[in-house]
Amino acid sequence: MEAVDGAQPLVALRAVSKVYRTGDVEVRALRGVDLAVQPGELVSIMGTSGSGKSTLMNILGCLDKPTQGQYLLDGKDVSRLDRDALARVRNRTLGFVFQSFNLLARTTALENVELPLLYAGVKTKERHARAKDALQRVGLGDRLEHHPKQLSGGQQQRVAIARALVGRPRLILADEPTGNLDSRTSVEVMALFQQLQREGLTLIIVTHEPDIAAYTGRVVVVRDGRIVSDKRQPAQPAVPLPEEEEAVP
Amino acid sequence: MNLLETIRLAIRALLRSKTRSVLTALGIIIGVGAVIAMVAIGDGARASVQRVFDSMGTNMLIVLPGSSNSGGARGGFGSQPSLTWDDLEAIRTQLPSVRAAAPELRSSAQLSSGETNWATSVVGTTPDFFEVRNWPMALGARFSESDAELGSKVVILGQTVVDNLYGKGVDPVGQVVRIKSTPFTVVAVAARKGQSPVGQDFDNTAFIPTTSFRRSVQSQSLGAYITGVVYVQAASAGQTAQAQQDITQLLRERHRLDEGEADDFDVRNLAELASGQQESTRTLSLLLAAIAAVSLVVGGIGIMNIMLVSVTERTREIGVRVAIGARPRDILLQFLVEALTLSMLGGLLGAALGAGVAQLLAAQFQWPMLVRPDVVLLALGFSAAVGVGFGLYPARKASRLDPIDALRYE
Structure with missing residues (x-):
């Protein structure tokens, strides 16, 4: 499925399977998945619940290991790494965006964004500067000291995106990033993702909304643990509605 | 992190x-x-x-005379004079485990000075007493060994006596006080010591040399016998038990007590009590x-x-x-x-x-x-x-x- 010839894919899954055992019952969540994502792609993964897309996402995010098969991330096999090494990969190479934002309550936006850098051992001064940069990049330069409760859903998700960006990752994984947002803020978030793609980042978005998938240039459909369709399409540009006061430049 | x-x-x-x-x-x-x-x-x-315990004396032992036995009624310790002045001298000089020893003869007497008078305990003793009891002087200097022997008419007053006889803050050194009509010169005031554990006021006492006590205060003298107790200070804290043993042995020998006979005296170890x-x-x-x-x-x-x-x-x-x-x-x-x-x-x-x-x-x-x-x-x-x-x-x-x-x- 390599689309761009010659370039090394950033993500390469080779015959990846995942089997869960609960007692005597075996659940085969993934059954031999092959997937290659080139640097700079914006990919959406679609599927109904129980299709295996969450398992796929967890393996792509190095939160889970495949039972069989190989996962090469940026050319490196990460499918057999131990917990500490995986933590390092998550910290340095990946950025996560969740459906429910998962910001730390009673903690300012700036401190939330600084969190990955804290685990990377970045010094205080640089940490502040980079977190501030990341927040400015998502258009929240004026909300540094706000707590999550003082921010709207869209703003909270943008803080979460800034947190994903701050570690300068190669790949951003977003699990239903617009699931808790209204349609206007959803477009806003997708516009931000498209902008990040233009800046060279690679993004994989899990969604079950075709509207959202339409904003991406490639749609992968998962069903019963297999990839049943993988199509490229012209991405629909996400244009935030004009009355939006905090439009992303 | x-x-x-x-x-x-x-x-x-x-x-x-x-x-x-x-x-x-x-x-x-x-x-x-x-x-x-x-x-x-x-x-x-x-x-x-x-x-x-420190206020009572340091490393202190008390030697009490024996009990009397008259017609089957046995008196307590001290009811029968059994300690002699020679016994005291022997304890003082012969035992290396003993640093000092002093008698305490006690009697009640009326003290008077000018217009005022005050009934108090009069103690006849030797200068060693103040060593054993760890009792410094507040004013003046205590009487000497020779004063004690010669029976000089000198007295050391406790603070309570001074307060009642002369008033608070008065220096009575050099004044004359009458004890049972005999005039004594005040040579010193003992430092305030406070109360005993049972509430007895240590400072309500006048101290005079033993010889003077026997001549002027005691109604009847028993000659060679000490009509009181003997305070002994052991050479060190570690030697109080040794001193107790030595004194017992010495006195048994001096009193010619046979193997089976009971002691006609009692040696009490205050240090032991304290450590208990x-x-x-x-x-x-x-x-x-x-x-x-x-x-x-x-x-x-x-x-x-x-x-x-x-x-x-x-x-x-x-x-x-x-x-x-x-x-x-x-x-x-x-x-x-x-x-x-x-x-x-x-x-x-x-x-x-x-x-x-x-x-x-x-x-x-x-x-x-x-x-x-x-x-x-x-x-x-x-x-x-x-x-x-x-x-x-x-x-x-x-x-x-x-x-x-x-x-x-x-």
Whole structure:
């Protein structure tokens, strides 16, 4: 499925399977998945619940290991790494965006964004500067000291995106990033993702909304643990509605 | 993540739920406070007992004459004069385990000076008495050995006698006071000594040389026999038992007592009594410290309980932290440091509380104030150990959470 010839894919899954055992019952969540994502792609993964897309996402995010098969991330096999090494990969190479934002309550936006850098051992001064940069990049330069409760859903998700960006990752994984947002803020978030793609980042978005998938240039459909369709399409540009006061430049 | 950041993070997490943190730390606060207060109280009580015994005399033994036996009715110790002046001299000079020995002949007498008079205890003794009883002079100098032998008409007054005969703050040295109509010259005023453990006023006494006592105060003298007791000071604290044994042996020889015969005197060891008292206060304070240690452990269980609740509550936070790159050991450290911070904060507050209580009690009972730094350090160390010990299980639990489950946790 390599689309761009010659370039090394950033993500390469080779015959990846995942089997869960609960007692005597075996659940085969993934059954031999092959997937290659080139640097700079914006990919959406679609599927109904129980299709295996969450398992796929967890393996792509190095939160889970495949039972069989190989996962090469940026050319490196990460499918057999131990917990500490995986933590390092998550910290340095990946950025996560969740459906429910998962910001730390009673903690300012700036401190939330600084969190990955804290685990990377970045010094205080640089940490502040980079977190501030990341927040400015998502258009929240004026909300540094706000707590999550003082921010709207869209703003909270943008803080979460800034947190994903701050570690300068190669790949951003977003699990239903617009699931808790209204349609206007959803477009806003997708516009931000498209902008990040233009800046060279690679993004994989899990969604079950075709509207959202339409904003991406490639749609992968998962069903019963297999990839049943993988199509490229012209991405629909996400244009935030004009009355939006905090439009992303 | 470095340790400083982790500590900062822990303090912030604890500050987020202040009431809960304080309540959780309360067990440790009370535990540490109790340990420090208990030990201080124990030490204070011991020191005050020591002070009482010191006021009676240092390394002191008392030799009492024997009991009488007239027609089957046996009198108590002292009812039968059996100690002679020669016995005293022998104790004083022949035994290396004895540093000093002095008689105490006691009688009640009326003292008068000018218009005023005052009934008090008159003690006939030798200068050694003030050595044995550890009793310095406040004014003047005590009479000499030769005064005692020659029967000079000199007197050392206690503070209470001075206060009643001359008034407070008056220096009576050089004045003449009449004891049973015999004039004595005041040569010194003994320093204030306070009360005995049973409330007897040590300072309500006038001291005169033994010879003068026998001539002027005592109604009838018994010649060679001492009509009172003998105070003996052992050469050192370690030798009081030895001195007791030596005196017993010496007196038995001198009194020609056979193997089976009972002593016709009694040697009492005050130092032994004191150390017995000390031992019991020691046991008491150990017991109290043990109870306090138990309350520390209970406090630790409280910390574990709250940390477990906290881990459950913050499952999602743990999931996020792991997802963005926290290693299991980062999570472990975070919760461990949180438990440790909680217990150390409790320890510090408890130490302040304990020292405060000890101070209050010391002021109340006029004990010397004794908050021992080693005890404070021990208590703080113990509360740190409690924090780590009881924080470890919740912290391990947190560090072993599966990030996928943790992120999905509602």
